[in-house]
Amino acid sequence: MSETTEQTGRLIGEPGGGPGPGTGVADILRHWAGVFVRQREATIFVVAVALLLYFGLSNASSFISQANAINLFSEIAAPIIIIAIGEVLLLICGEIDLSAGFIYTFAPFMMFFMNEYYGVPAWLSIVIAILFGLVAGFVNGFITVALGVPSFITTLGTGFILAGLALVLSHAEPHPIPPATMTIGKYIGTDGWSQIIWAVILVAIFHVVLTRTRWGLYTISTGGNALGAREAGINTGRIKYGNFMITGVLSALVGVQVAFYTNTIDPLAGGYTPMFYAVTAAVIGGTAMLGGSGTILGAFLGAIALATLLDGFDVQGINANSVQIVFGAAILIAMVANVQLARVRERGRTL
Amino acid sequence: MTSQPEQPAAAAAAGDVLRVEHVSKRFGPVTALTDINLRLARGEVLGLLGDNGAGKSTLIKIICGFQQPDSGRLIVDGQEVVLKSVDQARALGIDVVYQDLALINQLSVYHNMFLKREKLRGPLLNNRAMRDTARSYLSDMGINIPSVNVPVASLSGGQRQAIAIARTVYSSDAKILLLDEPLAAMGAKEAAIILDLVRDLKQRGDVSVIMIAHNYGQALEIADRINLLQHGEITLDKPSSETSVAELNDIVVAEYRRALEERQRQTQRPA
Numbered sequence: 001m002s003e004t005t006e007q008t009g010r011l012i013g014e015p016g017g018g019p020g021p022g023t024g025v026a027d028i029l030r031h032w033a034g035v036f037v038r039q040r041e042a043t044i045f046v047v048a049v050a051l052l053l054y055f056g057l058s059n060a061s062s063f064i065s066q067a068n069a070i071n072l073f074s075e076i077a078a079p080i081i082i083i084a085i086g087e088v089l090l091l092i093c094g095e096i097d098l099s100a101g102f103i104y105t106f107a108p109f110m111m112f113f114m115n116e117y118y119g120v121p122a123w124l125s126i127v128i129a130i131l132f133g134l135v136a137g138f139v140n141g142f143i144t145v146a147l148g149v150p151s152f153i154t155t156l157g158t159g160f161i162l163a164g165l166a167l168v169l170s171h172a173e174p175h176p177i178p179p180a181t182m183t184i185g186k187y188i189g190t191d192g193w194s195q196i197i198w199a200v201i202l203v204a205i206f207h208v209v210l211t212r213t214r215w216g217l218y219t220i221s222t223g224g225n226a227l228g229a230r231e232a233g234i235n236t237g238r239i240k241y242g243n244f245m246i247t248g249v250l251s252a253l254v255g256v257q258v259a260f261y262t263n264t265i266d267p268l269a270g271g272y273t274p275m276f277y278a279v280t281a282a283v284i285g286g287t288a289m290l291g292g293s294g295t296i297l298g299a300f301l302g303a304i305a306l307a308t309l310l311d312g313f314d315v316q317g318i319n320a321n322s323v324q325i326v327f328g329a330a331i332l333i334a335m336v337a338n339v340q341l342a343r344v345r346e347r348g349r350t351l
Numbered sequence: 352m353t354s355q356p357e358q359p360a361a362a363a364a365a366g367d368v369l370r371v372e373h374v375s376k377r378f379g380p381v382t383a384l385t386d387i388n389l390r391l392a393r394g395e396v397l398g399l400l401g402d403n404g405a406g407k408s409t410l411i412k413i414i415c416g417f418q419q420p421d422s423g424r425l426i427v428d429g430q431e432v433v434l435k436s437v438d439q440a441r442a443l444g445i446d447v448v449y450q451d452l453a454l455i456n457q458l459s460v461y462h463n464m465f466l467k468r469e470k471l472r473g474p475l476l477n478n479r480a481m482r483d484t485a486r487s488y489l490s491d492m493g494i495n496i497p498s499v500n501v502p503v504a505s506l507s508g509g510q511r512q513a514i515a516i517a518r519t520v521y522s523s524d525a526k527i528l529l530l531d532e533p534l535a536a537m538g539a540k541e542a543a544i545i546l547d548l549v550r551d552l553k554q555r556g557d558v559s560v561i562m563i564a565h566n567y568g569q570a571l572e573i574a575d576r577i578n579l580l581q582h583g584e585i586t587l588d589k590p591s592s593e594t595s596v597a598e599l600n601d602i603v604v605a606e607y608r609r610a611l612e613e614r615q616r617q618t619q620r621p622a
Binding site for chain 1: 417436437438441447449451452453454455456457458462466467469471474475476478
């Protein structure tokens with residue numbers, strides 16, 4: 001019994017455990033292939049790399065350039081990645097935030113009003129803009145947890161309200177970036193690479209939070225078995241509040257970043273599209289819509305795959321209308337591959 | 352097992368670790384508990400029996416702090432307590448194995464065993480320590496599990512039950528242990544492991560146990576005293592040595608007969 005314990009332990013829990021019993025090259029390869037397939041991020045990793053290779057090889061001159069890399073990773077992928085971190089945490093604990101894209105819309109206006117109208121120092125107005133996300137997340141949490149409205153409806157409502165507020169308060173006009181905030185803005189989003197650097201750092205942090213802290217364990221427990229989690233003494237309401245607030249802060253950060261990057265505060269920026277891309281990235285990255293499981297790394301790779309498709313079609317000059325058809329098909333193919341491979345994984349685990 | 356009838360009686364006054372006095376609980380129009388009076392002596396194993404829906408699980412959930420009673424008092428170690436949460440009860444040394452086990456299918460065996468009692472290194476989970484400890488607890492108990500790394504979803508009913516029990520017995524320093532149908536999903540071999548475990552606890556003497564059971568034979572074998580719960584009240588309180596499977600069966604059969612007669616009267620009336 002102890003021998004089987006050791007083996008399964010190594011295969012599932014500790015991929016770094018070294019090659020299996022065989023010593024031939026084929027055995028070692030097969031062992032590592034097994035380790036790889038058992039990782040939940042394996043499928044989406046293959047998909048993302050394959051897409052990058054495909055567009056890299058077929059459109060080498062225009063796809064492989066610094067300008068396109070910034071466009072793909074920073075401009076397209078980073079906002080999806082950062083919002084997806086929040087959506088993964090929410091989906092795992094059994095909720096969703098449809099208002100994320102509107103928190104994104106509104107946050108930079110908060111910065112503008114604070115600095116331009118109320119004379120709040122630049123750094124503080126940026127902090128307030130991001131804390132606005134925290135408050136919006138708290139409101140989403142309150143309506144969902146304390147008042148018992150399903151989060152799909154809660155955030156549909158708060159999303160509309162934020163979209164309307166942004167339009168009313170801005171008179172539906174884009175606003176300029178307050179000059180005083182430009183110095184700090186460079187580190188937040190103005191510089192070409194800054195968004196993807198933020199995204200990678202946040203992915204690293206939240207990957208650890210999800211897999212190595214109590215917060216992550218309780219988030220999985222809340223979505224996996226809500227009654228069981230409460231019986232074990234977990235305050236599931238607090239976990240949900242917290243994850244709504246994390247999502248709010250991350251969405252507000254993305255809003256401020258995009259404003260600096262595009263050098264304008266646009267009341268029509270954000271909206272449903274980045275939120276749906278983020279949820280798509282989470283789901284094709286292996287996060288269950290029904291709660292209880294998901295990975296931040298998977299969502300990161302999912303966002304890279306989505307961004308590669310979006311950018312790649314653009315580079316190839318494919319008509320924007322037909323891109324949607326390919327895009328939808330790509331999502332379905334990725335999902336089917338994911339679900340089927342998960343079955344193979346489950347079989348490998350129980351046999 | 353030889354239990355002296357005078358032992359529970361002697362412990363009644365001073366030695367009770369837990370007393371439940373006049374506890375009632377309603378869920379909307381349904382009265383789960385009408386008037387519960389129960390005591391648990393130090394080091395004692397109390398078998399709590401009763402029909403489905405008699406209120407056993409509700410009583411357990413009140414004692415462990417998961418639900419609050421509508422009226423009545425809980426006295427732990429001579430002190431009246433108002434339990435607001437599972438955490439608070441746990442801090443007082445009351446721990447529970449729920450009938451539904453409260454396991455998280457998606458988490459590994461060792462994460463489940465340490466849920467809400469995690470071993471930490473700084474802010475991070477000390478997975479290695481939890482894994483090693485879980486392994487040694489389970490092998491102490493004689494529970495066979497392929498690996499502590501697999502999600503509990505992939506285990507059998509008996510294995511899941513064993514894990515739920517192991518986590519409560521080993522990874523807490525409970526003085527009062529509440530076991531809600533600990534033998535429900537178990538085969539004879541696994542049940543023997545759990546009965547052994549309860550016996551070990553009894554030998555240690557510092558843990559008191561309330562165990563809900565369906566199987567009267569098993570309950571009489573392990574418990575010092577038997578309480579029977581019927582429609583929200585304790586209707587029988589006897590040392591195990593003074594009652595028998597036959598007596599308990601008779602009581603329950605009588606209850607069924609009454610229920611049947613009641614039903615016949617009701618169905619005959621309109622005709």
